[in-house]
Amino acid sequence: MHHTSHAYRWFLRCNYVILTVIAILCLFPIVNILAISFSSSAAVNAGSVTLWPVDFTLSSYRYMLQNHQFIQSFVTSLLRVVLGVSVNLLLTILVAYPLSKEAATFRSRTAYAWIFVFTMLFSGGLIPGYLIVKEMGLLDSVWALVIPGAVPIFNVLLMLNFFRGLPKELEEAAWMDGAGHLRTLWSVYLPVSLPSIATVTLFSLVGHWNAWFDGMIYMRSPEHYPLATYLQSILQQVSLQTENVTFEQAAMLNKVSDRTTQAAQIFLSIVPILAIYPFLQRYFVHGLVVGSVKG
């Protein structure tokens, strides 16, 4: 590794430049939107905003924070995240623990595991899924956004692979001390599983915050939309109006729609993710690799 030829040193320099350019390209559109959200409409329409706000103003944010629908959707999303993540986490752990047992000690394990995994491979699809939610009387309720996806199978697999990687001696010691399954799970497994729990919490949290499609089909009135669905509906308004119109007309409509407020809404809706991302990032790489790539 210490063999550094002239050519390799050149490669290294280029490599740093290439990676920096890639990272800038990744961030560029997001920074552009952020700059637009803090700029005046006039500057934005004149096309003078790239990476830095022009005529810095908070007016779009002020406008958004007075927007009743936006606030309501934000609150609905927060409620959905709290309920959804709690339910997901509880069920992930309760399902993953029994499935992590060897078939020799828990004979029904294989049958249970297949029942759960099969749902990842085959599904009834859009309409039958919609009909069952409707039949259960969940339409227009926040529970329609929480209950149908209550058991996230992918997270269960991550969690159970992590549980299986724990040393057998831990569990045996707990049994010697007279602990049952619940006690073992609670006082032995969970405290050592924090990296995995953090990972599945992150995935479930991001999933609930970002989910928009279920809000669109299960919520009858827009007042009940979670934030992502509300945002989707306003961002799509332009293209909905443009059915059967020419591209020039579409471009006109695009111009009059207020780009700065849309940018502000986009940015406000990613703030929660940006806020938790640095804390959980150090866990998910480890948690994901441990859970998915085995020996």
Added chain:
Amino acid sequence: MHFNPKQFLRNIPLHFMILPGLVLIIIFSYIPMAGLVIAFQDFSPISGFREITWNGLDNFCYLFELPGFRQVVWNTIFISIMKIAAGLTVPVIAALLLNEVRINGFKRSIQTIIYMPHFFSWVILGGIVVDVLSPSSGIVNMVLKSLGMQPIQFLADNNWFPYILVITDQWKEFGFGTIIYLAALTSIDQSLYEASIIDGAGRWKQTWHITLPGIRPIMILMLTLSLGNVLNGGFDQVFNLYNPLVYESGDILDTMIYRIGLQEAQYSVSTALGLIKSVVSFAFIGFGYYLAYRFAKYRIF
């Protein structure tokens, strides 16, 4: 294995733990599978399951005769295969480049940035892409104009649209895809490199003869597992980026299922299409997992 009463008693709590999750997936995953029967009925949302009219394969025949059905199937497969190919190469290249970086802070910063778009939804990223690529005011076309080129209507041009889907898909996912390859790279036996240095191999030779063969099993595993996605073009992304001008090149099975089902309320036809998609996907997934198990000893759990 004999029935062991002591073990059975000891395991009763395990059955209770799994029960709530089991009930929920039976209701929300297995009952909808039974609901697939409406593909063979003339199901009406109004009368529901009270009056059932069976119509055999009529819904399927109707679908196959729909103008544009073949185009949708072709679009789906074309978009998916390009995405799978890009998803296999771009993250590997990124992982190889990152692996050469010796400054840890730099490496971590780059990783933090390239993982990030994965955590935003297609609603957000779609909104950003539409804005950035807008022909009148988008930053990309402003750059093109300043270089003296004609603005390009990226999202309204059937020649561009599928490639925009692939590029923006990589923007969102390539960073996250590198995680697995970076992990695979760290598990390559370091003594192989030391031996090759003694043999006089340069960095390029090392990459070609040690690093790439070292991650080949993971690449093959990823490829076989992605087989199951051949009929998925990525609903979220397409739905948030397309418009009637690019239906010709961008309409995929999932968007068609949505339009027929929920916008036109033809529940049975939409379910028939969903059933075809589920069955074919299941065959592909099954085949992929079989190959992965056979050749890479991969198991789901």
